[in-house]
Amino acid sequence: MRIATWNVNSVRQRLDHLLTWLKECRPDIVCLQEIKCMDDAFPREPIEALGYNVVTHGQKTFNGVALLSKYPLDEATPRLAGDDLDEHARFIEGVVSLKSGVVRVACLYLPNGNPVDTEKYPYKLRWMERLREFTKLRLKTEEPLILAGDFNVIPHARDVHNPAAWANDALFKPETRESFQALLGLGMTDALRAVTDDAGQYTFWDYQAGAWQKNWGIRIDHLLLSPQASDRLVDVGIDKYVRAWEKPSDHVPVWVDLDLEVA
Protein backbone atom coordinates (compact mmCIF):
# COMPACT_ATOMS: atom_id res chain seq x y z
CA MET A 1 0.00 0.00 0.00
CA ARG A 2 1.41 3.37 -1.05
CA ILE A 3 0.50 6.38 1.10
CA ALA A 4 1.55 9.85 -0.05
CA THR A 5 1.40 13.45 1.15
CA TRP A 6 1.57 16.63 -0.91
CA ASN A 7 1.03 20.30 -0.11
CA VAL A 8 -0.31 21.38 -3.50
CA ASN A 9 -0.64 25.14 -2.74
CA SER A 10 -4.15 25.44 -4.27
CA VAL A 11 -5.68 22.27 -5.70
CA ARG A 12 -7.40 24.21 -8.46
CA GLN A 13 -4.14 25.83 -9.63
CA ARG A 14 -2.41 22.44 -9.42
CA LEU A 15 -5.07 20.12 -10.83
CA ASP A 16 -3.16 19.17 -14.00
CA HIS A 17 -0.02 18.44 -11.96
CA LEU A 18 -2.01 16.42 -9.45
CA LEU A 19 -3.70 14.27 -12.10
CA THR A 20 -0.43 13.64 -13.94
CA TRP A 21 1.37 12.73 -10.72
CA LEU A 22 -1.47 10.44 -9.53
CA LYS A 23 -1.16 8.46 -12.78
CA GLU A 24 2.64 8.20 -12.47
CA CYS A 25 2.95 7.52 -8.73
CA ARG A 26 -0.27 5.49 -8.36
CA PRO A 27 -0.62 6.01 -4.60
CA ASP A 28 -3.43 4.18 -2.80
CA ILE A 29 -4.04 6.95 -0.25
CA VAL A 30 -3.12 10.62 -0.70
CA CYS A 31 -3.07 13.42 1.88
CA LEU A 32 -3.36 16.88 0.32
CA GLN A 33 -2.74 20.16 2.11
CA GLU A 34 -3.41 23.80 1.27
CA ILE A 35 -6.24 22.98 -1.10
CA LYS A 36 -7.28 26.64 -0.56
CA CYS A 37 -10.94 26.16 -1.42
CA MET A 38 -14.29 25.29 0.09
CA ASP A 39 -15.53 21.69 -0.11
CA ASP A 40 -17.96 22.41 -2.96
CA ALA A 41 -15.20 24.00 -5.07
CA PHE A 42 -12.89 20.96 -4.83
CA PRO A 43 -12.37 19.37 -8.29
CA ARG A 44 -13.53 15.93 -7.18
CA GLU A 45 -14.81 14.54 -10.49
CA PRO A 46 -11.49 14.21 -12.41
CA ILE A 47 -9.92 12.66 -9.30
CA GLU A 48 -12.81 10.23 -8.80
CA ALA A 49 -12.43 9.29 -12.48
CA LEU A 50 -8.97 7.93 -11.59
CA GLY A 51 -10.57 5.62 -9.04
CA TYR A 52 -10.28 7.62 -5.83
CA ASN A 53 -12.79 8.21 -3.07
CA VAL A 54 -12.51 11.86 -2.03
CA VAL A 55 -13.14 13.53 1.33
CA THR A 56 -12.31 17.15 2.00
CA HIS A 57 -12.13 19.57 4.88
CA GLY A 58 -11.95 22.85 3.03
CA GLN A 59 -11.76 26.51 3.95
CA LYS A 60 -12.10 29.68 1.92
CA THR A 61 -8.76 31.11 0.69
CA PHE A 62 -6.40 29.45 3.19
CA ASN A 63 -5.46 26.02 4.52
CA GLY A 64 -7.78 23.12 3.68
CA VAL A 65 -6.95 19.40 3.56
CA ALA A 66 -8.22 16.39 1.59
CA LEU A 67 -7.90 12.61 1.62
CA LEU A 68 -7.98 10.56 -1.58
CA SER A 69 -8.30 6.77 -1.26
CA LYS A 70 -8.59 3.93 -3.76
CA TYR A 71 -10.25 1.95 -0.97
CA PRO A 72 -13.46 2.85 0.84
CA LEU A 73 -13.01 5.14 3.81
CA ASP A 74 -14.88 3.59 6.74
CA GLU A 75 -14.57 6.87 8.60
CA ALA A 76 -13.40 10.37 7.68
CA THR A 77 -13.22 12.79 10.58
CA PRO A 78 -12.21 16.44 10.21
CA ARG A 79 -10.67 18.62 12.95
CA LEU A 80 -7.98 17.90 15.52
CA ALA A 81 -9.43 17.52 19.02
CA GLY A 82 -8.47 19.86 21.84
CA ASP A 83 -9.73 23.30 20.75
CA ASP A 84 -13.33 23.75 19.62
CA LEU A 85 -12.64 27.41 18.83
CA ASP A 86 -9.92 26.61 16.26
CA GLU A 87 -11.56 27.32 12.89
CA HIS A 88 -8.57 26.49 10.66
CA ALA A 89 -9.11 23.52 8.32
CA ARG A 90 -5.86 21.68 8.99
CA PHE A 91 -6.69 18.07 9.83
CA ILE A 92 -8.69 15.10 8.59
CA GLU A 93 -8.37 11.48 9.69
CA GLY A 94 -9.42 8.51 7.55
CA VAL A 95 -9.80 4.81 8.35
CA VAL A 96 -9.40 1.96 5.83
CA SER A 97 -10.18 -1.71 6.61
CA LEU A 98 -7.43 -4.29 6.30
CA LYS A 99 -7.58 -8.08 6.19
CA SER A 100 -6.56 -7.79 9.80
CA GLY A 101 -7.90 -4.67 11.50
CA VAL A 102 -7.63 -1.15 10.09
CA VAL A 103 -5.08 1.46 9.08
CA ARG A 104 -5.58 5.06 10.20
CA VAL A 105 -4.21 7.94 8.15
CA ALA A 106 -4.20 11.47 9.57
CA CYS A 107 -3.70 14.21 6.99
CA LEU A 108 -2.38 17.36 8.63
CA TYR A 109 -1.28 20.89 7.81
CA LEU A 110 0.55 22.07 10.90
CA PRO A 111 0.57 25.86 11.45
CA ASN A 112 3.58 27.74 10.11
CA GLY A 113 4.03 29.83 13.28
CA ASN A 114 5.80 32.86 11.79
CA PRO A 115 6.32 35.60 12.84
CA VAL A 116 7.42 34.08 16.14
CA ASP A 117 6.73 37.23 18.19
CA THR A 118 3.01 37.08 17.37
CA GLU A 119 0.13 34.84 18.51
CA LYS A 120 0.93 32.60 15.54
CA TYR A 121 3.85 30.88 17.27
CA PRO A 122 2.04 29.89 20.49
CA TYR A 123 -0.84 28.70 18.26
CA LYS A 124 1.63 26.41 16.46
CA LEU A 125 3.03 25.04 19.73
CA ARG A 126 -0.48 24.44 21.12
CA TRP A 127 -1.45 22.69 17.88
CA MET A 128 1.58 20.42 18.26
CA GLU A 129 0.51 19.59 21.82
CA ARG A 130 -2.95 18.68 20.54
CA LEU A 131 -1.34 16.46 17.89
CA ARG A 132 0.67 14.70 20.61
CA GLU A 133 -2.51 14.09 22.64
CA PHE A 134 -4.26 12.69 19.55
CA THR A 135 -1.28 10.44 18.79
CA LYS A 136 -1.02 9.23 22.38
CA LEU A 137 -4.69 8.22 22.27
CA ARG A 138 -4.38 6.43 18.92
CA LEU A 139 -1.19 4.58 19.89
CA LYS A 140 -3.14 2.84 22.67
CA THR A 141 -5.09 0.98 19.97
CA GLU A 142 -1.85 -0.63 18.69
CA GLU A 143 -3.10 -0.20 15.12
CA PRO A 144 -1.06 0.98 12.13
CA LEU A 145 -1.24 4.80 12.17
CA ILE A 146 0.32 7.23 9.72
CA LEU A 147 0.59 10.96 10.42
CA ALA A 148 1.17 12.49 6.99
CA GLY A 149 1.43 16.08 5.95
CA ASP A 150 3.11 19.43 5.93
CA PHE A 151 4.44 19.63 9.50
CA ASN A 152 6.17 22.99 9.00
CA VAL A 153 8.99 21.51 11.10
CA ILE A 154 12.63 21.16 9.99
CA PRO A 155 13.64 18.27 12.28
CA HIS A 156 17.43 18.61 12.11
CA ALA A 157 20.25 20.76 10.72
CA ARG A 158 20.79 18.16 7.99
CA ASP A 159 17.27 19.00 6.75
CA VAL A 160 18.07 22.60 5.74
CA HIS A 161 20.71 24.00 3.40
CA ASN A 162 21.68 26.84 5.75
CA PRO A 163 20.76 26.09 9.37
CA ALA A 164 22.12 29.39 10.74
CA ALA A 165 19.74 31.41 8.56
CA TRP A 166 16.77 29.47 10.00
CA ALA A 167 17.86 29.49 13.66
CA ASN A 168 15.08 31.82 14.84
CA ASP A 169 12.42 30.71 12.38
CA ALA A 170 9.24 29.05 13.66
CA LEU A 171 10.06 25.99 11.52
CA PHE A 172 13.45 25.39 13.12
CA LYS A 173 13.47 27.02 16.58
CA PRO A 174 14.59 24.67 19.38
CA GLU A 175 11.09 24.65 20.95
CA THR A 176 9.61 23.53 17.61
CA ARG A 177 12.15 20.75 17.13
CA GLU A 178 11.78 19.62 20.75
CA SER A 179 8.03 19.35 20.34
CA PHE A 180 8.51 17.29 17.15
CA GLN A 181 11.00 15.04 18.98
CA ALA A 182 8.45 14.59 21.77
CA LEU A 183 5.98 13.36 19.15
CA LEU A 184 8.54 10.86 17.88
CA GLY A 185 9.25 9.95 21.50
CA LEU A 186 5.72 8.61 21.86
CA GLY A 187 6.79 5.83 19.50
CA MET A 188 6.43 7.31 16.02
CA THR A 189 9.07 6.78 13.33
CA ASP A 190 10.07 9.46 10.80
CA ALA A 191 9.79 7.24 7.71
CA LEU A 192 12.48 9.02 5.67
CA ARG A 193 14.96 8.72 8.53
CA ALA A 194 14.23 4.99 8.79
CA VAL A 195 15.82 4.51 5.37
CA THR A 196 18.58 7.16 5.14
CA ASP A 197 20.71 9.55 7.20
CA ASP A 198 21.58 11.63 4.15
CA ALA A 199 21.43 15.42 4.37
CA GLY A 200 19.59 17.45 1.74
CA GLN A 201 16.47 15.30 1.45
CA TYR A 202 14.35 18.39 0.85
CA THR A 203 10.61 18.59 0.22
CA PHE A 204 10.16 22.38 -0.13
CA TRP A 205 11.95 25.09 -2.07
CA ASP A 206 10.82 28.71 -1.76
CA TYR A 207 9.48 30.44 -4.86
CA GLN A 208 11.74 33.41 -4.13
CA ALA A 209 15.41 34.12 -4.77
CA GLY A 210 15.90 31.16 -7.12
CA ALA A 211 15.78 28.74 -4.18
CA TRP A 212 15.02 25.73 -6.41
CA GLN A 213 17.85 26.44 -8.83
CA LYS A 214 20.30 26.88 -5.93
CA ASN A 215 18.87 23.87 -4.05
CA TRP A 216 18.13 26.02 -1.03
CA GLY A 217 15.55 23.60 0.31
CA ILE A 218 14.12 22.36 3.59
CA ARG A 219 12.54 19.05 4.68
CA ILE A 220 9.18 19.81 6.28
CA ASP A 221 6.77 17.26 4.74
CA HIS A 222 6.80 14.06 6.73
CA LEU A 223 5.18 10.65 7.21
CA LEU A 224 5.35 9.44 10.81
CA LEU A 225 4.61 5.77 11.44
CA SER A 226 3.31 3.97 14.51
CA PRO A 227 5.19 0.76 15.45
CA GLN A 228 2.57 -1.38 13.66
CA ALA A 229 3.08 0.68 10.48
CA SER A 230 6.84 1.03 10.84
CA ASP A 231 7.17 -2.78 11.06
CA ARG A 232 5.62 -2.92 7.56
CA LEU A 233 7.78 -0.21 5.96
CA VAL A 234 9.13 -1.23 2.55
CA ASP A 235 10.23 2.01 0.87
CA VAL A 236 10.14 5.82 1.07
CA GLY A 237 10.37 8.32 -1.77
CA ILE A 238 10.45 12.07 -2.41
CA ASP A 239 9.07 12.95 -5.86
CA LYS A 240 11.41 15.88 -6.31
CA TYR A 241 10.97 15.91 -10.09
CA VAL A 242 7.57 17.64 -9.93
CA ARG A 243 9.25 20.80 -8.55
CA ALA A 244 10.81 21.28 -12.01
CA TRP A 245 7.41 21.35 -13.74
CA GLU A 246 5.96 24.60 -15.01
CA LYS A 247 4.09 26.61 -12.33
CA PRO A 248 4.74 24.03 -9.59
CA SER A 249 3.74 23.89 -5.96
CA ASP A 250 6.60 24.94 -3.69
CA HIS A 251 6.28 21.51 -1.99
CA VAL A 252 6.80 18.06 -3.59
CA PRO A 253 5.08 14.74 -2.82
CA VAL A 254 6.53 12.28 -0.30
CA TRP A 255 5.35 8.66 -0.05
CA VAL A 256 5.80 5.40 1.81
CA ASP A 257 5.18 1.82 0.71
CA LEU A 258 3.79 -0.32 3.52
CA ASP A 259 3.21 -4.07 3.37
CA LEU A 260 -0.45 -3.93 4.45
CA GLU A 261 -3.24 -6.02 2.93
CA VAL A 262 -6.58 -4.33 2.29
CA ALA A 263 -9.76 -6.21 3.15
Place this chain on the structure above:
DNA sequence: ATGCCTTAATGTTTAAGA
Protein backbone atom coordinates in the same frame (compact mmCIF):
# COMPACT_ATOMS: atom_id res chain seq x y z
C1' DA B 1 17.34 40.81 2.88
C1' DT B 2 11.48 39.03 7.54
C1' DG B 3 10.74 38.63 2.04
C1' DC B 4 13.51 38.67 -4.23
C1' DC B 5 7.31 34.69 -5.68
C1' DT B 6 2.65 32.73 -5.64
C1' DT B 7 -2.06 32.35 -4.16
C1' DA B 8 -7.07 33.99 -3.32
C1' DA B 9 -9.99 37.62 -2.62
C1' DT B 10 -13.03 43.01 0.82
C1' DG B 11 -8.99 42.91 -5.77
C1' DT B 12 -5.83 47.94 -9.30
C1' DT B 13 -3.91 46.14 -2.99
C1' DT B 14 -3.69 43.04 0.97
C1' DA B 15 -2.59 38.96 3.74
C1' DA B 16 -0.39 34.71 4.14
C1' DG B 17 2.99 31.57 3.31
C1' DA B 18 8.04 29.56 4.97
